[in-house]
Amino acid sequence: MLLRFGYVSTALSLWEASPSRALTFTNWKKQDTDGRKEKLHHLTEENLINTLRALHYNIAHGIDIYRMSSSLVPLATHPEVKWDFVTPFRPLFEEIGALVKKHALRVSFHPNQFTLFTSPQDHVTDNAIIDMSYHYQMLEAMGLHKEATMNIHVGGAYGNKQGAIERFDQNFIKLQQPIRRQTTLENDDKTYTTEETLQICEKHGVPFVFDYHHHWANPGEEDFRELLPRIFATWDGTGKSPKFHLSSPKSEKLYRAHADYVEKDFAMDFIKALKDYGKSADIMIEAKAKDKAALNLVEELAKVRGFKRVKGAAIEI
Numbered sequence: 001m002l003l004r005f006g007y008v009s010t011a012l013s014l015w016e017a018s019p020s021r022a023l024t025f026t027n028w029k030k031q032d033t034d035g036r037k038e039k040l041h042h043l044t045e046e047n048l049i050n051t052l053r054a055l056h057y058n059i060a061h062g063i064d065i066y067r068m069s070s071s072l073v074p075l076a077t078h079p080e081v082k083w084d085f086v087t088p089f090r091p092l093f094e095e096i097g098a099l100v101k102k103h104a105l106r107v108s109f110h111p112n113q114f115t116l117f118t119s120p121q122d123h124v125t126d127n128a129i130i131d132m133s134y135h136y137q138m139l140e141a142m143g144l145h146k147e148a149t150m151n152i153h154v155g156g157a158y159g160n161k162q163g164a165i166e167r168f169d170q171n172f173i174k175l176q177q178p179i180r181r182q183t184t185l186e187n188d189d190k191t192y193t194t195e196e197t198l199q200i201c202e203k204h205g206v207p208f209v210f211d212y213h214h215h216w217a218n219p220g221e222e223d224f225r226e227l228l229p230r231i232f233a234t235w236d237g238t239g240k241s242p243k244f245h246l247s248s249p250k251s252e253k254l255y256r257a258h259a260d261y262v263e264k265d266f267a268m269d270f271i272k273a274l275k276d277y278g279k280s281a282d283i284m285i286e287a288k289a290k291d292k293a294a295l296n297l298v299e300e301l302a303k304v305r306g307f308k309r310v311k312g313a314a315i316e317i
Helices: 025-030 033-060 087-102 122-142 161-172 177-181 194-204 212-217 224-233 264-277 290-301
Strands: 002-008 065-067 106-109 149-153 183-186 208-211 243-246 281-285 308-311 314-316
Touching (some): 033 087, 065 281, 087 122, 106 122, 122 149, 161 194, 177 183, 194 208, 208 212, 243 264, 281 290, 290 308, 290 314
Parallel strands (some): 002 065, 065 106, 106 149, 149 183, 183 208, 208 243, 243 281
8 A cells, every 4th residue: 555645835955945925905005006916826826836846846856745825826816906917827837737736746735724515695605616716727828727636624613613514515515516526524623523525525526634633633433543434435436545634733722733743653543544444545734844844754654564654755664
């Protein structure tokens, strides 16, 4: 079996390579028409070029799993800005997609925490649909809209978890089917446990991204090992290995926050559970040290008996 590891957004090993350069609406309003356009175009071009730089870095270092920044396009979803961000940058979007396909990389997006479908307020759902559509539009421009996924959380409970789940059921189907088809759901560290999120995934035919750190912080009553067959089953028919998230708690007090690196001792119960299950998986490292954390963990795991490093960020067991 093969375990592949990846990281989120910014390759810290590269100089000035943030793909998330932003422009606030306040600063946008201060500009004249030409200034607004110039600023939006300049930042978007930088973000897309830095995404390409990260992809080339990943290829060179054997990192096949990568989460692209949700902030590639500044103010893309702001109701007063609404600009065509695809046409001017179509060659760059297409270059990203071609590179991903050529090297069989696995890329994804993770829309922000406010992109949720459990709110009793209609405008929150409307904004979630707009945000998911924005991410899907970028994937379309890259030619990756049938391959890459967009991962979200279930959302809040608003004092009535069952009622919130019912709203999710009603609101999630408002998304266009092609967008729903590329959506994955993740358990969170406070509200929706692994079992609860898994049930929602099974109901909607959505792949489940299991977050081990979140489960550790918010375990519910279930042993995640017993849920692995159901977790893996949600990925049947996708043509992809299941994806997991992994991070370490920052401290005993800040146990929900992510540490800079992933502690091998913290991760080993999870890694051993995957080993015992015996099927390949992809693991997104959500640590502050990004690419350095992913490569460091693989280096540590490669020292374990029976674990063989076969790429920069891949272990064969």
